[in-house]
């Protein structure tokens with residue numbers, strides 16, 4: 584795939600993304616993971632805390648501390664008032680617990696000044712301390728139901744492999760292509776499920792090392808798998 588495709592995808596790429604979306608959703612129905620922060624009705628506070636805790640930490644680790652964290656600190660004001668030592672103690676089982684404790688408290692204090700109201704636009708969200716593009720996307724997607732792609736390493740790897748995006752592309756070209764593909768992927772009324780499906784699929788199947796290509800439901804439309812071993816008979820409907 585060349586670097587000439589940017590915001591709007593060419594028809595064949597759009598069709599392949601549509602096919603991947605359905606494949607991911609089908610897989611997610613059977614194998615998707617359940618985490619407390621994915622439960623319906625989670626508040627902006629609960630979603631944002633989860634996203635900060637998940638930074639460079641596995642979901643399984645975060646799931647162990649998350650319920651206790653919310654019991655101790657159910658809202659921004661209680662988090663803002665926590666002592667650093669107490670907060671670090673709660674977060675100690677996670678990696679980067681000092682940074683996370685500092686980031687959460689800075690954010691809590693900033694939001695207290697806004698009476699606990701979480702902004703609803705990317706621009707305002709990214710002005711808050713500790714909220715980068717990915718966390719802003721997560722808030723927009725999970726809390727406000729917007730079709731925002733959660734373009735993390737999992738989704739980037741999955742799309743990069745499926746579309747055979749060359750590592751020789753410049754970083755900015757690769758980023759633009761991935762963004763266009765990811766945007767199309769979540770252009771669907773089930774956008775949040777698509778995001779979660781891609782996260783889980785990238786973690787469990789399209790893993791960084793030794794991806795499970797032989798039993799992958801997406802392999803017939805995956806450039807990476809075709810390079811390894813062209814299938815004798817493509818799956819029905821694969822673009």
Ligand code: SF4
Pocket residue numbers: 741744745788789790794795796797799800801802805806807808
């Ligand atoms: S076939 Fe392999 S590389 Fe392609 S999406 Fe599946 S697991 Fe990933």
